[in-house]
Amino acid sequence: MGLISNGSTIFDAGSMSAGFGGSMTFIKKLTASGSGTLNFVDGASSVVLDNTYKEYLFTFKNIHPSDTSYFQFNMSIDSGSNYNVAKTTTWFQAYHAENGSFNGIGYNTSRDLAQGTGYQDISTTMASSNDLSLSGEMKLFNPSSTTFVKHFIIRSNHMTDNPASNDGHCAGYGNTTSAVDAISFRMSSGNIDAGDICLYGIA
Numbered sequence: 015m016g017l018i019s020n021g022s023t024i025f026d027a028g029s030m031s032a033g034f035g036g037s038m039t040f041i042k043k044l045t046a047s048g049s050g051t052l053n054f055v056d057g058a059s060s061v062v063l064d065n066t067y068k069e070y071l072f073t074f075k076n077i078h079p080s081d082t083s084y085f086q087f088n089m090s091i092d093s094g095s096n097y098n099v100a101k102t103t104t105w106f107q108a109y110h111a112e113n114g115s116f117n118g119i120g121y122n123t124s125r126d127l128a129q130g131t132g133y134q135d136i137s138t139t140m141a142s143s144n145d146l147s148l149s150g151e152m153k154l155f156n157p158s159s160t161t162f163v164k165h166f167i168i169r170s171n172h173m174t175d176n177p178a179s180n181d182g183h184c185a186g187y188g189n190t191t192s193a194v195d196a197i198s199f200r201m202s203s204g205n206i207d208a209g210d211i212c213l214y215g216i217a
Contacts, residue, residue: 036217038071043213046206048080054213055094056195063195065158067215072154072197074170074211076147079140081204082175085148086133089157089164089188090196097198098131099164103186107138111178129189133200136168137182140201141175147209148172150182157194164188 042061044052054072056063063070077085088097105125110117125135137148150170157164168184188194199211
């Protein structure tokens with residue numbers, strides 16, 4: 015059964031009609047296996063991160079660290095030669111322990127940056143317990159613009175070392191009007207032991 019609004023067919027047989035919303039195009043999947051970094055560089059290994067799309071989506075699936083550390087990212091304007099774009103960010107979280115002994119929600123000042131060029135934390139502390147991982151997504155808007163700063167929004171959930179569920183929210187901008195053409199993901203120490211990161215372009 016189709017969905018019709020004001021005389022226009024929006025959905026029919028599970029498909030969206032042309033002109034109603036954009037499409038999502040799969041670009042690249044990187045799988046960690048004791049990896050120091052997972053880097054998406056425009057023009058390398060079939061990666062597209064240019065003006066083809068004005069929005070890009072990274073998805074994180076079961077990111078598992080080799081050591082107790084934080085999952086992080088950074089941006090580059092020189093095809094990955096340097097990952098050091100200045101970033102201003104905000105970071106807040108909601109959390110709840112497995113045994114119910116603690117919970118809360120609030121701003122996390124230890125995770126935000128004010129014109130920091132280092133890697134931005136995506137998670138709080140993750141341990142190397144076999145069942146521990148992080149999943150989530152990062153939206154990056156118009157990275158090829160040479161007029162505007164580069165906005166991003168990240169939401170993820172991970173099992174902390176306590177153990178607890180941590181719903182983390184990070185947003186901000188890379189303070190550069192140069193085109194961002196590479197994104198790097200890593201753990202703050204040790205390797206990304208396992209997990210997938212996929213890149214999509216949003217039309």
